[in-house]
Amino acid sequence: MMKKIYIAAILAFLVTNSFAQVKTTINKSAITFKIKNMGINCTGVFNGLQADVQFKPADLASSSIIASVETATINTDNEMRDNHLKSADYFDITTYPKITLKSVSFKHKGGDNYTGSFNVTIKDKTKLIEIPFTYTETGITAVFSGSFKINRRDFGLGGNSMVLADEATVTVNTEISK
DSSP: OHHHHHHHHHHHHHHHHHTSOOOOOEEEEEEEEEEEETTEEEEEEEOOOEEEEEOOTTOGGGOEEEEEEEGGGOBOSOHHHHHHHHSTTTTOTTTOOEEEEEEEEEEEEETTEEEEEEEEEETTEEEEEEEEEEEEEETTEEEEEEEEEEEGGGGTOSOOOSSEEEEEEEEEEEEEEO
């Protein structure tokens, strides 16, 4: 009987730990975006990236990236615009406090170049987006750098607009400890 309890305890420990969220140590990160407003580039940042990165260039099939950023951290250096972006018209930070990104698959494109298929969730909308990125390792650190475009209206960010472009460019540069 004790042997069965011991085995059950070990199995419970293994199952619980295999699904535990592991936070990756992020040394530096920059999440920036650019969108045209009245024909002029408007830029901003999100801060506070959190991630679980299990990226293995030699084993892409078992690699994964799960990341999130708090919508309340949006900053365009214009308080009035930031408050509008935080409202229900755009990010609705009270109802949807996080933007999430979850990898589906990866492809090696040669050298340090990769493409990842990611489910990106903003508000209550999830879209599969292909994100090209570079991955470099130096000692105990690794750097991910990538840029991709999203259509803000696909995620319910603002409505029809004659002055605000639909397409935004998002750039992510992140250094992690391996």
